[in-house]
Amino acid sequence: MTVEETETHVILTHPKNPQTQVSILKHGATVLSWTIKGKEQLWLSTGAKLDGSKAVRGGIPLVFPVFGKKPDVEAVKDLPQHGFARDSPWEFLGQTKEEPLTVQFGLGPENVREELLSKWSGNDFTLILTVELTEESLKTSIEIENTDSHPWDFNWLFHTYLQIDDIEDTLVSNLPGELCYDQLLKISYEEKHPVVDFHGEVDRIYQKVSDSKNIQVVALGKPLHTLKRDNLQDVVVWNPWIEKSKGMGDFLPKDGFKNMVCIEPGHVSDFKTLQPGEIWRASQLLFQDELKYQAV
Numbered sequence: 001m002t003v004e005e006t007e008t009h010v011i012l013t014h015p016k017n018p019q020t021q022v023s024i025l026k027h028g029a030t031v032l033s034w035t036i037k038g039k040e041q042l043w044l045s046t047g048a049k050l051d052g053s054k055a056v057r058g059g060i061p062l063v064f065p066v067f068g069k070k071p072d073v074e075a076v077k078d079l080p081q082h083g084f085a086r087d088s089p090w091e092f093l094g095q096t097k098e099e100p101l102t103v104q105f106g107l108g109p110e111n112v113r114e115e116l117l118s119k120w121s122g123n124d125f126t127l128i129l130t131v132e133l134t135e136e137s138l139k140t141s142i143e144i145e146n147t148d149s150h151p152w153d154f155n156w157l158f159h160t161y162l163q164i165d166d167i168e169d170t171l172v173s174n175l176p177g178e179l180c181y182d183q184l185l186k187i188s189y190e191e192k193h194p195v196v197d198f199h200g201e202v203d204r205i206y207q208k209v210s211d212s213k214n215i216q217v218v219a220l221g222k223p224l225h226t227l228k229r230d231n232l233q234d235v236v237v238w239n240p241w242i243e244k245s246k247g248m249g250d251f252l253p254k255d256g257f258k259n260m261v262c263i264e265p266g267h268v269s270d271f272k273t274l275q276p277g278e279i280w281r282a283s284q285l286l287f288q289d290e291l292k293y294q295a296v
């Protein structure tokens with residue numbers, strides 16, 4: 001069966017290879033697992049809550065309408081970190097295509113807990129997530145519609161946790177020359193290193209990175225993951241390392257930081273304003289490619 005729905009999950013199985021699958025939790029419309037011929041591409045904490053009690057630690061959580069906490073921004077100051085989309089029950093809208101295998105999920109105010117919705121001045125909105133699986137790629141696309149009578153601002157981000165073998169053998173390429181806001185140092189700087197490598201916690205927002213720059217996660221010279229963005233100007237690179245991992249109750253195993261890196265495409269370095277009736281579209285494509293340095 002290429003699309004299987006249970007009460008809590010939707011599972012896509014590629015017709016040409018039953019070991020190529022994607023599993024999506026309806027809570028948060030969170031992609032939990034994506035395998036290519038049986039090889040897991042995403043990292044999921046063994047402590048992740050999958051019962052709808054909180055956002056999932058791992059996979060591809062969805063960040064909307066705010067990235068992080070913004071206590072000094074009136075419209076979003078009371079929202080929890082990363083907003084409410086990742087911690088709300090989305091509606092499975094069904095399969096929309098056979099080739100590529102495609103399904104959709106929807107979120108509206110009716111799906112969001114009142115105590116959260118009221119913290120965003122109760123704006124009216126519709127989110128449609130589209131998930132497309134091919135033999136060698138996974139594409140997640142979002143459509144955000146302002147169904148209200150007034151404009152409102154938002155952030156969007158795919159909080160993608162990628163599986164890697166060893167963080168100390170891993171680097172992220174094609175970011176030299178890009179402006180970055182370092183969330184740890186709380187300063188901005190131009191990336192001068194030929195690659196981003198990891199010897200401690202890394203938490204950086206690379207800003208307004210051209211969509212023409214594909215971001216690659218490379219280990220020992222081999223490209224493990226390639227990310228192609230469409231209309232997602234910013235790229236967050238995050239690894240919690242030892243101390244931050246210890247501080248997250250649902251981050252297990254505690255040395256799991258060695259096997260994951262978050263490459264998070266989004267629109268987070270400023271707020272996007274949506275006019276009544278306007279629809280904003282963006283997507284991330286994760287696929288296998290050969291090594292392609294576009295900037296060193």
Ligand SMILES: O=P(O)(O)OC[C@H]1O[C@H](O)[C@H](O)[C@@H](O)[C@@H]1O
Nearest residue numbers: 081082183203204236238262264
């Ligand atoms: O723990 P969460 O709310 O899921 O946030 C996890 C992480 O998300 C992003 O990567 C931010 O840049 C980090 O600062 C934050 O720690």
